[in-house]
Amino acid sequence: MDEIDVVIFEQPEEDLDRMRFIIRNTIPAFVNALRRIMIAEVPTLAIEDVIFLENTTPLQDEFIAHRLGLIPISTDLSILNFKEECSCEGAGCPQCTVSLTLEAETTEDESMVVYSGDLNSTDPLLAPVHDKIPIIKMSPGQRLILEAIAQLGTGKEHAKWQPVSTASYQYMPSIEIQPRKTEPEIAEACPRGVLMYNEDSETIDVVNLYDCNLCMECVKAAEKADDPDVIRVDSSPHNIIMTVEPTGALPADEIVFEAANILKERASTFIEALKEAITKKEEVKQ
Ligand code: SF4
Numbered sequence: 147m148d149e150i151d152v153v154i155f156e157q158p159e160e161d162l163d164r165m166r167f168i169i170r171n172t173i174p175a176f177v178n179a180l181r182r183i184m185i186a187e188v189p190t191l192a193i194e195d196v197i198f199l200e201n202t203t204p205l206q207d208e209f210i211a212h213r214l215g216l217i218p219i220s221t222d223l224s225i226l227n228f229k230e231e232c233s234c235e236g237a238g239c240p241q242c243t244v245s246l247t248l249e250a251e252t253t254e255d256e257s258m259v260v261y262s263g264d265l266n267s268t269d270p271l272l273a274p275v276h277d278k279i280p281i282i283k284m285s286p287g288q289r290l291i292l293e294a295i296a297q298l299g300t301g302k303e304h305a306k307w308q309p310v311s312t313a314s315y316q317y318m319p320s321i322e323i324q325p326r327k328t329e330p331e332i333a334e335a336c337p338r339g340v341l342m343y344n345e346d347s348e349t350i351d352v353v354n355l356y357d358c359n360l361c362m363e364c365v366k367a368a369e370k371a372d373d374p375d376v377i378r379v380d381s382s383p384h385n386i387i388m389t390v391e392p393t394g395a396l397p398a399d400e401i402v403f404e405a406a407n408i409l410k411e412r413a414s415t416f417i418e419a420l421k422e423a424i425t426k427k428e429e430v431k432q
C-alpha cells in the first residue's frame with residue numbers, strides 16, 4: 147500500500163467548527179483506533195468539584211454540580227497537568243486546576259436565568275466555551291454562591307471530558323455517472339444534495355461528493371426509472387472520510403494531533419515491551 151496521505155476539505159476557522167478530511171491509503175482499523183482515542187483519551191478540562199457556599203434555590207447542590215460538569219471549558223494542554231501527575235501531588239494548584247466562581251442573587255421582585263457566562267474563571271483563557279448554556283432559573287429572593295474546580299480528565303472516565311461531540315468515519319464514495327439523458331427522479335432521490343439534474347442537458351452531475359453517505363437511494367431510483375446503468379456508486383475501505391466535531395474545549399485539528407500522538411506513544415511502548423520480551427526469551431534459551 148502507498149504511504150498514508152491526508153487531504154483536509156473542510157478546514158475549521160474557529161475552535162467550534164468541525165473538520166472533515168480524507169485519509170488515503172489507510173485501513174478502517176487504524177482510523178477507528180484514532181476515532182476511539184479522540185473520544186476516550188484526549189484530555190480536556192471539566193468541572194469536577196463544586197464547593198457550595200450558599201444555595202437557596204430549589205435545585206439541590208448535586209443537580210447544579212452535574213450541570214456545571216457538562217459545560218465545555220476551553221483547554222490549553224501545553225500548560226496543564228493531570229492533577230494526579232502534578233508536582234502538587236494531587237492537592238490542586240494553578241498547573242492542574244482552574245477555579246471558577248459564581249455569585250448570583252435575585253431581589254424580591256425579579257427572577258433570572260444563570261448562564262455559563264456568569265462563571266468567572268481565574269484564567270480568562272480557561273473559561274466556558276459558550277456563554278449561553280443555562281445552569282439554573284432563579285426565582286425572587288434566592289442566592290447561589292459557589293466555587294467550581296475544573297481539572298483535566300478523559301472521556302473514558304466520564305463523558306464530560308470528551309473533546310468531541312462527534313468523531314466518525316465513512317468509506318470514501320466514488321460515483322460514476324453515464325453522460326447521457328436520464329430521469330430527474332434519480333438526482334431528486336438523493337437526500338444529501340450530492341446529485342444535481344441538469345435541465346438543459348437532461349443529465350446528472352455530482353456536485354457534493356463528500357456528503358454522499360452511500361445510502362444507495364439514487365441507485366434504487368435508477369432501477370425504478372428503468373435506467374440502472376446510468377449511475378454506479380462504490381466505496382473504498384482504503385480511502386476514508388473522517389469528521390471531527392469538537393465541543394469547543396480544544397480545536398478539531400489539535401484533537402486529531404493529540405490522538406495521533408497518543409497512538410504513536412502506545413506503539414513505542416509496545417515496541418519496547420516486545421524488545422524486552424525477546425531479550426528475556428533469549429536469556430532463558432542460553
Ligand atoms: S448513495 Fe445516497 S447519498 Fe450518495 S449520491 Fe446516492 S442517494 Fe446520494
Ligand SMILES: [Zn+2]
Pocket residue numbers: 229232233234235236237238239240241242243
Ligand atoms: Zn497541581
